[in-house]
Amino acid sequence: MRADRKALHQVDEERLVHLVAKGDRAAFEELYRRTSPWMAVRLRRRCSDEQIVAEVMQETYLAVWRAAGAFAGSAVGGTAVGWLWTIAARRLVDAFRRRAHHAEPPPAAAARVMAPAAEEEALAAGVDGDVGDALRRLAPELREVLQATVLDGLSVRETAALLGLPEGTVKTRARRARIAMRKALA
Numbered sequence: 001m002r003a004d005r006k007a008l009h010q011v012d013e014e015r016l017v018h019l020v021a022k023g024d025r026a027a028f029e030e031l032y033r034r035t036s037p038w039m040a041v042r043l044r045r046r047c048s049d050e051q052i053v054a055e056v057m058q059e060t061y062l063a064v065w066r067a068a069g070a071f072a073g074s075a076v077g078g079t080a081v082g083w084l085w086t087i088a089a090r091r092l093v094d095a096f097r098r099r100a101h102h103a104e105p106p107p108a109a110a111a112r113v114m115a116p117a118a119e120e121e122a123l124a125a126g127v128d129g130d131v132g133d134a135l136r137r138l139a140p141e142l143r144e145v146l147q148a149t150v151l152d153g154l155s156v157r158e159t160a161a162l163l164g165l166p167e168g169t170v171k172t173r174a175r176r177a178r179i180a181m182r183k184a185l186a
Helices: 002-010 013-021 027-045 050-070 080-103 106-110 118-128 128-139 138-151 156-163 167-185
Strands: none
Touching: 002 027, 013 027, 013 050, 013 128, 013 156, 027 050, 027 080, 050 080, 080 156, 128 138, 138 156, 138 167, 156 167
């Protein structure tokens, strides 16, 4: 057993994934030992919630154990480390979506008419004239993306995490909001 572990220490990550696909627990342990420290650091850069990071790590390595046979590797220009990170990044997005989903108010509460948020009032007061009117006429989902990206200066990725949306949705809504603003101000 010790010789196997020593031999695994010299094997590259791609070969380790192929061994994991065959059910080799020692290869899985070696892959985890090599990749989990940097993966945790990368996840923490994107999420400050340690519980979410721990869940994503666990889900990622469970997915690696279950799907290692699907790894195509260098045959398609990929790397084992890139494959692992892709799994982790997708799991992190899923975790953000779950958190956003659970943070939504119940339908009965959403049906009630609510007073405008303080930032909406500040925005309305801060943007006057035609621009303010055009901004207030935007659909709420377009306005919140425009506020986050333009007025708050957030990136698409940060806006997506903040609003619990996919990045593609943020880009689409930002584009639609800008088009609507141009038409309103033309």
